[in-house]
Amino acid sequence: MPKVSDDRLAARRAEILDAARRAFARHGFEGATVRVLEAETGLSRGAIFHHFRDKEALFLALAEDDAARTAEVVARAGLVQVMRDLRDKDAGWLGVQLEVRRRLRTDPAFAASWAERQSAVAEATRERLERQRAAGVVRDDVPVAVLADFLRLVLDGLVSARAAGLPPDALDGVLDLVEDAVRRPRSTPSQRSADPSLA
Amino acid sequence: MPKVSDDRLAARRAEILDAARRAFARHGFEGATVRVLEAETGLSRGAIFHHFRDKEALFLALAEDDAARTAEVVARAGLVQVMRDLRDKDAGWLGVQLEVRRRLRTDPAFAASWAERQSAVAEATRERLERQRAAGVVRDDVPVAVLADFLRLVLDGLVSARAAGLPPDALDGVLDLVEDAVRRPRSTPSQRSADPSLA
Numbered sequence: 153m154p155k156v157s158d159d160r161l162a163a164r165r166a167e168i169l170d171a172a173r174r175a176f177a178r179h180g181f182e183g184a185t186v187r188v189l190e191a192e193t194g195l196s197r198g199a200i201f202h203h204f205r206d207k208e209a210l211f212l213a214l215a216e217d218d219a220a221r222t223a224e225v226v227a228r229a230g231l232v233q234v235m236r237d238l239r240d241k242d243a244g245w246l247g248v249q250l251e252v253r254r255r256l257r258t259d260p261a262f263a264a265s266w267a268e269r270q271s272a273v274a275e276a277t278r279e280r281l282e283r284q285r286a287a288g289v290v291r292d293d294v295p296v297a298v299l300a301d302f303l304r305l306v307l308d309g310l311v312s313a314r315a316a317g318l319p320p321d322a323l324d325g326v327l328d329l330v331e332d333a334v335r336r337p338r339s340t341p342s343q344r345s346a347d348p349s350l351a
Numbered sequence: 352m353p354k355v356s357d358d359r360l361a362a363r364r365a366e367i368l369d370a371a372r373r374a375f376a377r378h379g380f381e382g383a384t385v386r387v388l389e390a391e392t393g394l395s396r397g398a399i400f401h402h403f404r405d406k407e408a409l410f411l412a413l414a415e416d417d418a419a420r421t422a423e424v425v426a427r428a429g430l431v432q433v434m435r436d437l438r439d440k441d442a443g444w445l446g447v448q449l450e451v452r453r454r455l456r457t458d459p460a461f462a463a464s465w466a467e468r469q470s471a472v473a474e475a476t477r478e479r480l481e482r483q484r485a486a487g488v489v490r491d492d493v494p495v496a497v498l499a500d501f502l503r504l505v506l507d508g509l510v511s512a513r514a515a516g517l518p519p520d521a522l523d524g525v526l527d528l529v530e531d532a533v534r535r536p537r538s539t540p541s542q543r544s545a546d547p548s549l550a
Contacts, residue, residue, distance in 0.1 A: 180457075250456070256515050257449070258379075263515075298524035305525060309508030316455050316462075325497035326504060333532035 165203050168193050169217065172210045173244035181211060181251050214248045219269040226276040230284070231303040232331050235310055239320040246315040253308070277303065281334070291336045299334050306330050364402050367392055368416070371409045372443035380410060380450050413447045418468040425475040429483070430502040431530050434509055438519040445514045452507070476502065480533070490535045498533050505529050 171193040175184040186197050186207065193200060204210045225234050255262040277300045284290040290299065310323070370392040374383040385396050385406065392399060403409045424433050454461040476499045483489040489498065509522070 253511060253515070294528055295524065298528060301521060302525045302528050305508035305512055306505060307508070308511045309504035309506070312452060312507045312511065313504055316452070322500060325494065326501045329493055329497060329501050329532055333528055337536065 161203075168195065168200055168203055169210070169214055170244075173214055173248060176211065176214075176251065177242070177244040177247040180247075181207075211248070211251065215252050215266075216269060218245065218248060219273060223272040223276045226273060226280060230280050231277050231300075231307060232327060232334075235307055235327050235330065236323065238310055238314050239323055241314065243315075246311060249311050250315055253311075274300065274304075289336060290334055303330070303334065360402075367394065367399055367402055368409070368413055369443075372413055372447060375410065375413075375450065376441070376443040376446040379446075380406075410447070410450065414451050414465075415468060417444065417447060418472060422471040422475045425472060425479060429479050430476050430499075430506060431526060431533075434506055434526050434529065435522065437509055437513050438522055440513065442514075445510060448510050449514055452510075473499065473503075488535060489533055502529070502533065 172184070172189060175188050175192040178184075179188055184192075184207070186200075189200055189207070189210075190197055200210075204213060222234055225237065252266070256266060257263075278296055281290055281296045281299055285292055285296065290296075310318075310326075314320075371383070371388060374387050374391040377383075378387055383391075383406070385399075388399055388406070388409075389396055399409075403412060421433055424436065451465070455465060456462075477495055480489055480495045480498055484491055484495065489495075509517075509525075513519075
């Protein structure tokens with residue numbers, strides 16, 4: 153019954169990823185030694201590295217999962233929704249994001265290989281902004297590329313701020329402002345808040 | 352002639368700070384060993400540590416200089432001007448900012464002692480936003496605290512993006528959008544661009 157076996161392998165893989173995320177969050181990437189990963193997963197190194205070639209492969213799998221999920225949320229609900237979802241992200245998720253950002257600055261090989269993943273999110277953002285502009289929701293007096301740059305910068309700032317301890321409750325007001333900034337202007341501010349949330 | 356001597360000491364101190372900034376930018380804080388600092392300053396460790404107790408004191412002096420200058424720019428021209436000035440910041444300046452952010456996340460003692468410096472920038476931001484609101488320039492339908500949070504997040508995102516290689520030319524469009532977001536709404540978009548730049 154290969155189906156069951158596949159499900160089992162996938163479940164085990166997901167378990168290892170969750171445990172690795174906790175380990176990276178608690179100890180940092182460097183500090184999450186193979187011994188730490190064994191303790192966190194409850195598995196031997198042999199079992200872990202049956203699923204992932206090495207610690208680097210584990211980290212990349214986490215970062216790629218997150219990028220794929222982000223691209224899905226962007227396509228469905230926009231980059232501002234990704235920002236709203238930061239309310240519920242834990243230290244594990246934020247830790248992976250920070251490690252990705254650190255490597256983009258310090259590791260040219262990673263930065264080059266990562267460009268492809270980033271472009272999926274960038275493309276989903278642009279497509280959604282163009283659809284929302286055609287629907288009359290997004291402002292048309294600023295190029296879509298500028299709106300996309302703006303949203304990505306705010307997301308980066310929010311990830312840093314959440315990682316530095318910004319309470320989730322502080323997000324709402326800021327995100328209303330961000331959404332308002334990309335929205336088509338209305339004649340009065342009170343009308344704005346009645347618009348659907350579509351950036 | 353104590354005056355000349357004071358000037359000389361101040362000039363030497365500034366020279367050491369500039370060289371240390373270059374060394375931190377090139378090698379990171381950990382990699383900027385005392386030997387690297389000697390090579391970059393052209394001074395002996397004795398001469399360097401006559402002015403600064405240790406490498407940590409050097410880093411803190413740089414970070415405090417930057418925070419004091421930021422607070423001055425905010426008081427005079429607003430936090431958006433600090434963002435526009437990111438055009439001209441080099442790897443040395445960005446490196447110190449990133450090291451500050453890294454420590455805020457990873458070093459609780461630093462985070463506590465730094466809170467005081469951050470509050471000078473936060474207070475200057477709030478005061479300026481309140482003045483500009485009273486002058487009818489800044490929007491009055493969103494609390495000043497939310498506008499200040501928003502601007503700080505964008506600044507954080509911009510510092511990360513510049514450090515990751517965002518070209519300075521990409522800043523202008525985004526910053527017009529940011530300024531527009533905190534500005535009092537006008538009846539037409541075209542009138543907005545004629546407003547003075549005052550966020």
